[in-house]
Amino acid sequence: MxxxxxxxxxxxxxxxxxxxxxxxxxxxxxxxxxxxxxxxxxxxxxxxxxxxxxxxxxxxxxxxxxxxxxxxxxxxxxxxxxxxxxxxxxxxxxxxxxxxxxxxxxxxxxxxxxxxxxxxxxxxxxxxLRTVPRWNLWITPVMFLGFALTGGAILAGLKWPAIVLCLALAAVLAASFVLGDRRLAESGSTLESATGLGRIGKVRLYEGPHTGTNYLMREMIHVVGRRHAQKLRVIAVVFAALLPALVLLIAPGGSLWAIALAVVLHLTGAFAARWLFFAEAEHVVGLYYGAR
Amino acid sequence: MTELPTNTQKKLGLVIDLDICVGCHACVTACKGWNTENYGAPLSDIDAYGEDPSGTFLNRVHSYEVQPSDGGCSQTIHFPKSCLHCEDAPCVTVCPTGASYKRAEDGIVLVNEDACMGCGLCAWACPYGAREMDMAAGVMKKCTLCVDRIYNENLPEVDRVPACVRTCPSGARHFGDLGDPDSAVSQLVADRGGMDLMPEQGTRPVNKYLPPRPKDRPAEAPLAALADVKATGIAGWLDRLLEKL
Structure with missing residues (x-):
């Protein structure tokens, strides 16, 4: 997406x-x-x-x-x-x-x-959205609520709850990557099911409907970001969860500077994670275009 | 209202014959023409004569090559794709503004362009890529099943079918009520084993696709006997000699 x-x-x-x-x-x-x-x-x-x-x-x-x-x-x-x-x-x-x-x-x-x-x-x-199998999963609301509770706890200056929530968020993010990676296969949607031609045999896109691009391809088939997906996943977990936890752990309690730093780090990671959330998500319409 | 009707009186839709379609794109052109001049905002083209042309279409024809799993030559299948007017249309229920709706009387899925805010969520919800945002008008466009033709008494009766059906030169497209088991389209679906696209998405499409008929396949190569020539004379002697070496 x-x-x-x-x-x-x-x-x-x-x-x-x-x-x-x-x-x-x-x-x-x-x-x-x-x-x-x-x-x-x-x-x-x-x-x-x-x-x-x-x-x-x-x-x-x-x-x-x-x-x-x-x-x-x-x-x-x-x-x-x-x-x-x-x-x-x-x-x-x-x-x-x-x-x-x-x-x-x-x-x-x-x-x-x-x-x-x-x-x-x-x-x-x-x-x-069943059309985006990676999102169509129980862990998506858990991840969104995890970000809200973790970021909120950091901002609220709740030292130990924030640290615990950071670690939980890291686990939720890691789980969402693992579970998300196999969702497209689990959804059962393939070019064969999309065209109904699987009953004959293996299907391959022979010629697209047009030579240029279109709204669907711009909106649903985004492949650029997936190249760096592994690096961005590490950045997301480290910045959104691990570094803020470390800052809060070693900083003196109630330090506004520590909270500000932790929030900035958390937001950096959150933006990376959310960018990936979209960039990595495959829409089943991509199958018709021989892409994902 | 973007709640789906529990039942529609009719289920108007298309039956597309993948055995007959020749991939000429006449339906694409007819659709663009009719829907640019009539219902709602025109289907715009952006940078039509420039470096990076793109435009809004309600119907597109993909072409696929299928390699039969039991051997034989691959088959080329042209595959027109437009809105399937699903009974469980996910594009309708996600719409926050009420612009998307499914008509209780005939099952046609439409967009009220006056209420559309152009968020694009309905296009995300559609597995078939049937909805495209018009980048000039800023509203979502989709197949209307030519709602302004099929009931239009100003047109001759023969023209009261969707533009794509009227124009198809090979007779690969059929229009009718798929909710009536006795209609010509329902009979066609029953006879030919009409199928749903991506049934696993749970959309229950009204439009059906007729699968390509199995291709004839000769039992063995008929020219094989001609290739097995027995040489005589000097050539035959050479043949036998070389065979022994």
Whole structure:
């Protein structure tokens, strides 16, 4: 699949933002007063920046408001609702923490749950697609929630939970690579099933439908990134999980510099992992073009 | 609404005969022509006369070579592909705006271009590559089964079929109600063993493909006897001599 920058920025930043907001809602990072303002603003900024980025790849953004209409069947629509409701429900929690110095625990619980539900909905936009076997797997939502919880814990300055979650994220990423690599074969889709000609014998593309490229090929058949897939996998695991864990382990507790460094490292790894998530994913339509 | 109808009164669709298609691309051209002048945004071409031309098509013809597993010559099979108007159309349910829908009355899958935001998720959800974003109009385009022809009483009755079917010079394309077991297309599917593409994707396509008929295969090479010439005279003597060496 084509790794569109807007979609990568959307999923990484809004995932981090909603993950962080979940911890704030639960009161696990419980600043009050002026500090609370900056902390909540950071969470909202990541979440909203991600959501704004998601509109950049729309070819016809003036109809974007209609995306709220199909929550009964569409995960993308549900994601939009979950995001807006989360931001609205958490607003009084943030405002009371900032202006009334009211701690947000329990009162923020529904918002925290909604924040994680938003990340789940985002992951389901991809997980639901049977056409992309690598995504159509239980580990995709686990991976998205893993990134949200890990990034949120790092930002919230929760030293030991963050370290544990980093190690869990490394394991989830490694598992997603192993499981993902065999998904296309497991899906049973081949050029033979795609054409129905397997009953005769082995099928090969003899001539494509056109000499140039087209929307489908640009969007679904992306082979450039797969060449460096192994290196990028290592970069993703090391930067998103191992290095932040190491920084938090050796830095003195509560050091803002350590948190900032860990977040920057984590985001670098998250962007690499998300880029690979798209670039490595094979769409079954590629079979018709003799590609994958 | 992007929820699928539980049942449609009719299941209008195409039956494509892979035994007959000659790969002339007339259906591709007729489709592009009709759908550029009629329903919805025209099918644009980008950089049509330049270095890197590309454009929107609702129907494309791939050509495949199949090597029979029981030996014999390989077969060339031309393979037209367009929207299969699936009963479990994943492109419809993923649509967040309600632009994609499947009609309860005849099962045609359509896009309401006025509501489409051009996110492309429906094209991702389709295993067949039946949907293409028009890069000039910014909306998703797909086969309409020529909904503006098949019910159009301004056209002569013979023309009230999809443009691809009307134009096919070899008679490889058939249009009809696949929900009616007595229709000509349903009979054709039953007689010839019509098949679904990628049944493992669970889309339950309405369109069916008729597999190529088995090719005749001579039992043995008929010219073999002619090649076994018995030489006589000096040539025969040389032949026998060389054989003994």
């Amino acid at each position: 084509h790794p569109a920058p807007s979609v990568i920025v959307f999923t990484v930043l809004s995932g981090l933002g909603f993950g962080f907001l979940a911890y704030l809602g639960l009161g696990l990072a419980a600043p009050v007063g002026a500090t609370a303002f900056w902390v909540w603003a950071l969470g909202y900024a990541f979440a909203v920046a991600g959501l704004m980025a998601s509109t950049l790849h729309l070819q016809n953004p003036r109809n974007a408001w209609r995306a709220f209409s199909q929550w009964r069947s569409s995960w993308l629509s549900r994601e939009g609702w979950a995001a807006v409701i989360t931001l609205v429900v958490l607003a009084p929690v943030a405002l009371t923490a900032i202006f009334l110095r009211f701690p947000s625990a329990t009162f923020g619980l529904p918002g925290a749950a909604l924040a994680l539900a938003t990340v789940y909905c985002t992951s389901m936009i991809y997980t639901q």
